[in-house]
Amino acid sequence: QQQVKQSPQSLIVQKGGIPIINCAYENTAFDYFPWYQQFPGKGPALLIAIRPDVSEKKEGRFTISFNKSAKQFSLHIMDSQPGDSATYFCAASRGGFQKLVFGTGTRLLVSP
């Protein structure tokens, strides 16, 4: 019940493409869903987060889509760039200040 399942494990897209990363959760008590971006040798950096009362949130080129009934959420990266090549983690918690349960990560490579 505490797991967050993330797919795919790795993803390669061409520059300008729209990679989509999917996550699913079981615990209906989760009410905060952030996405983190991690570059090699760095700590995870918060990209964007959503709560279940909205179905979509956009910040720049990053969009979260949220499906409460399916208990799924996804990250879309519009007009992807080589600089977006990183590992992306979804996470979930019961409130933003509670412990985060992380997905397994997706390694994204955007080719020039």
Place this chain on the structure above:
Amino acid sequence: SAVISQKPSRDICQRGTSLTIQCQVDSQVTMMFWYRQQPGQSLTLIATANQGSEATYESGFVIDKFPISRPNLTFSTLTVSNMSPEDSSIYLCSVEDRRGGETQYFGPGTRLLVL
């Protein structure tokens, strides 16, 4: 967002020794968290450290192995005790930052290799 620093940034240690990792934040925060990220893996919460109370450990992590101190609202330490090669990981602290809404921010991590 909160600015978080960790020391050391990396270390190579011998088995059986202990290492203390420091986490410093540029603002007062109530909740701090310590995570472990094994090579190529996801992040797993070790414990939650609130100022003025004992740390709360997750299943599989014990205080004798990972003692934590939280002397004030801007600082915490995690000690990895009696290390073995299996402890080779990245150790990350995170903090809640209410200035940016409800969210957690991570430090740069401490990369530990145990020989």
